[in-house]
Amino acid sequence: MLQRIIIAGLVALAVPILLGTALASGTGTLVLKTNSGEHRYTVEIATTNGERATGLMFRRSLPEDSGMIFIYDPPQAVSMWMRNTYIPLDMVFITAEGTVRRVEANTEPFSTDVIDSGGDVAAVLELNAGQAAKTGVRPGDQVIFPGLGGAP
Numbered sequence: 001m002l003q004r005i006i007i008a009g010l011v012a013l014a015v016p017i018l019l020g021t022a023l024a025s026g027t028g029t030l031v032l033k034t035n036s037g038e039h040r041y042t043v044e045i046a047t048t049n050g051e052r053a054t055g056l057m058f059r060r061s062l063p064e065d066s067g068m069i070f071i072y073d074p075p076q077a078v079s080m081w082m083r084n085t086y087i088p089l090d091m092v093f094i095t096a097e098g099t100v101r102r103v104e105a106n107t108e109p110f111s112t113d114v115i116d117s118g119g120d121v122a123a124v125l126e127l128n129a130g131q132a133a134k135t136g137v138r139p140g141d142q143v144i145f146p147g148l149g150g151a152p
Contacts, residue, residue: 031144088129098149
């Protein structure tokens with residue numbers, strides 16, 4: 001009986017990965033406020049160590065207006081990589097005040113090179129590669145999302 005429960009639990013955890021979806025806490029709407037205007041994205045929310053570790057790994061595609069936000073509470077220095085990630089991404093590192101600390105554009109799929117936050121951050125936003133250039137997001141721009149910078 002215990003063996004069946006363990007197997008069922010492992011299958012439940014493996015299916016989302018095999019289907020190319022991450023295990024995320026939910027979804028929300030995020031707004032990037034840049035010089036070119038407000039840009040809205042539907043984001044999956046990764047809050048646990050497991051969700052952050054899996055992230056967008058194994059995905060074969062990501063809708064243009066979608067992404068994933070990794071939440072860190074308390075804010076901390078963060079290092080990312082692209083291991084097992086099939087699609088190139090733009091990474092936006094966000095302070096607790098809801099401002100962009102730094103942008104790493106066009107990350108290389110499958111790379112194990114470390115991508116550093118450059119200081120303490122409360123969140124990292126991953127978008128399809130090219131979105132940073134399209135929106136013109138840069139350090140100092142505002143990010144509107146619950147829990148960042150006093151947003152509800």
